[in-house]
Amino acid sequence: MKKESVDFLVVGGGIAGYQAVLSLLPHGSVLLVSRGPLSSGSSYYAQGGLALPWGFGAEDCERHVQDTLRAGAGLCDEASVRILVGDGEKVWKGLLSIDVPFDQAPDGSFLTTREAAHSVPRIVHAGGDRTGFLILSALARKVSESSSFRFLSNYQICRIRKNRQGMVTGAIFLGETGHDLLEISAGATILSTGGGSSLFLRSTNPRLQRGDGVAVAARAGCEIERMAYYQFHPTVLDIPGQAPFLLTEAMRGEGARVINGQGRRFLFDYHPDGELAPRDVVSRALWLESKKHPEEGIFLSLTHFPKDRVAQRFPQVYRHCLELGLDLQTTPAPIRPAAHFQMGGIRTDMNGRTTLPGLFAIGEVASTRVHGANRLASNSLLEALVMGSRIVDAIDGGRRSSEEDHGESDESDQVFLPSVDIEEGWTRLRQILWDSAGIVRTLPLVKKGLLEICAMIDSGRPAPIEGARFALGNGLLVAKLILEDIQTAPVAGANYVVDEMPGLT
Ligand SMILES: Cc1cc2nc3c(=O)[nH]c(=O)nc-3n(C[C@H](O)[C@H](O)[C@H](O)COP(=O)(O)OP(=O)(O)OC[C@H]3O[C@@H](n4cnc5c(N)ncnc54)[C@H](O)[C@@H]3O)c2cc1C
Structure with missing residues (x-):
């Protein structure tokens, strides 16, 4: 296995990941590892824009907070929402300083638009409907000016690396061939692998956004929460x-x-x-x-x-x-409608700390509880940028710890891989989630779906790691977490669970 060492390891190159790189670069070397190029994550495709408490006064912030809480179907954490909105002006100034070309009127004022559930126009946009691409490109351009930054593409994360004390000390990746492993040790490991909406039959997300970060973190023993909370875009x-x-x-x-x-x-x-x-x-x-x-x-x-x-x-x-x-x-x-956004995920605080020391999560892969059970439109780019900036306060000292000898755990290189046909497995999984964890859910269908997913998981056996089968194993695990969460905590509002629905059994 090839080995490398770095101060800060960021996994996933969307807006959250790149913003984290930008914040961390003054503190040490940063390696960004991603499964694909800029276009592989959702950030690249974000159209509508970035929600900000436009005006940035106390009243503007309060309105943004209240709109977020209302849209969240009563399940947001208010203190976290206040932090999210409160950091809006800072990230806006940061984006202007790296020359993101936000749309302006002829008089030079910035244009703002309105989206559903916003009480006022507060969404800034760039290139009309190319906001995500233009923010991401500006961030990538900026970080590549630094000699402390390196980017590695075509690697998928397959395991969190922990020492015997349970401290996360980096991660292990699978390269393009699906067999070659790369071990990276780091003072701090930040997951920014995005959401998992492409696990559903119909999805707006890029094809490979299938919840890998959640699967890998769950296997490492990290707390995962609110996986029932998926948003469907109408x-x-x-x-x-x-x-x-x-x-x-x-x-x-x-x-x-x-x-x-x-x-x-x-x-x-x-x-x-x-x-x-x-x-x-x-x-x-x-x-x-x-x-x-x-x-x-x-x-x-x-x-x-x-x-x-x-x-x-x-x-x-x-x-x-x-x-x-x-x-x-x-x-x-x-x-x-189609599956669009994962509100739950790896549980973190508002500095990206997970329940495992040394492991952090930001962006769509994380559950900060700012979105409740239904995200207010254009709040996710805000979250990615805010959390990518706030991470730096949690990992001060990462550089020092990367220089220590971490000692490796004695985890086996064998993993539990599903033995079903890979293509059929994916087709089945996506259909099951669409039918049983879709826009309207009934408990009998949830139970049926869960049984089928568990049967596919149970068909597995320990085997040497192999890319395609490993990815299906991740998908099945995330599907199981979604269905279990719906079953144990069926809530009204955004996650609409009914006893029965004519035509649905
Ligand atoms: C079509 C569309 C339009 C949207 N419009 C808006 C909008 O207007 N406003 C708004 O606020 N939000 C919008 N969203 C949501 C928003 O784009 C995302 O929530 C946000 O960009 C997520 O950013 P992220 O950095 O967390 O993840 P992503 O941008 O999804 O990036 C994830 C990164 O992780 C990498 N990765 C994934 N799996 C692995 C793995 N196993 N190993 C290594 N790397 C991996 C990917 O290659 C990618 O680089 C939209 C989403 C979509 C799909």
């Missing part, structure tokens, strides 16, 4: 044979209408705010409406927008739809 393009593609919520924020097959805006039947109701409410309404009128279809309509407005304001989305033969300026887009 307005996701639904064209047969095409991958689901997000139609940003900023469209609804700026007046787009959700209509049924008869052209009726039915969302007001479900919530007084109609299109601007919280995401979980809108997704559920779409789900219920499609059960009532399965043949009719549901659409997002922007055809009433002034000429050229859609193309100018949402250039990326507009172009993508046009390539699929759909002109959003003249034709309503067929939509159906």
Whole structure:
């Protein structure tokens, strides 16, 4: 096995990971290891923008806090939300200092938009609908100026490395071949591997966002929580044979209408705010409406927008739809919800500390409880940036400890790998989660799904590590954690569990 040593090891190169690198570089050497390039994580695709307590006064912050708590279906941790929002101005100034090209009016003022469940326009955006890509690119450009920074791509994390005292001392990775192992020892290990929404049949996330960080941390004995809390985005393009593609919520924020097959805006039947109701409410309404009128279809309509407005304001989305033969300026887009964001994950405090010493988690992989059971739109880029900055306060001294002799644990190189056919295993897993942990859940279906996932896990046997099978093992473990969490803590609100639903058994 190849071995390396570094002061700070960051695993995952999305906005959370790169922001952490930027904060850590003044304190030592940083190695960022990622499974793929910038485009492999969700950050690259974030369209709508970054939520900030715009104005940054006490009242602006309080409104942002209250909107977040309301959208979170009563399950946010208020103290954490206050920290999140309170750090908004600092991260905004940081982004301006690295020249993120946020959209501006001709007079130089920054443009802000509104999304569902926000009481005021407070979302800044860049390149119209390319906010994530432009923030990520600016961060990557900035950190690559430092000689203390190194980037290693095409490695997936497979194990947390611990010493005999239980202190995390780095991680072990699998290279491209799926067999070659790389061991990296570090003074502090930060997981920023993003969420796991691609475990569901329909998802907005890049294909490989399948919850690996949670699986690896769970195996190391780290506390995982709130895995039942997945967010489903309502307005996701639904064209047969095409991958689901997000139609940003900023469209609804700026007046787009959700209509049924008869052209009726039915969302007001479900919530007084109609299109601007919280995401979980809108997704559920779409789900219920499609059960009532399965043949009719549901659409997002922007055809009433002034000429050229859609193309100018949402250039990326507009172009993508046009390539699929759909002109959003003249034709309503067929939509159906898809899994979008993981609110739970590795339990951390508001400095990224997990329950294992030496291990930290930030961004979508972590559960800071700021999102409750339903995330307020555009709060996740804020979380990634805030937590990527705050991590530095928790790991002061990481450099010193990386220079000590950690001593290795005597963990075996054999792992428990599922023995089912890999392709079939993934197909089954994604279908099970969609059916039993989807937008509306019934306990009988949850139980049935859990039994099937456990049977696939139990089919496994100890074997030398191998990439593809290992990844499926991760997926099965995360699916199990999701279903177990729904079963033990079924809550109302964003995680809609009903005793029974006609047509669902
Ligand atoms: C289409 C879309 C639009 C969105 N729009 C918005 C928006 O407008 N505003 C907003 O606030 N949020 C938005 N979100 C959510 C937001 O983009 C994400 O929550 C956020 O970017 C997550 O950042 P992250 O750094 O935690 O993870 P990610 O950006 O997902 O990065 C994860 C990184 O970890 C790496 N990785 C994964 N598994 C492994 C492994 N096993 N080993 C090594 N590396 C691994 C990946 O390669 C990647 O580099 C959107 C999400 C999507 C999918």
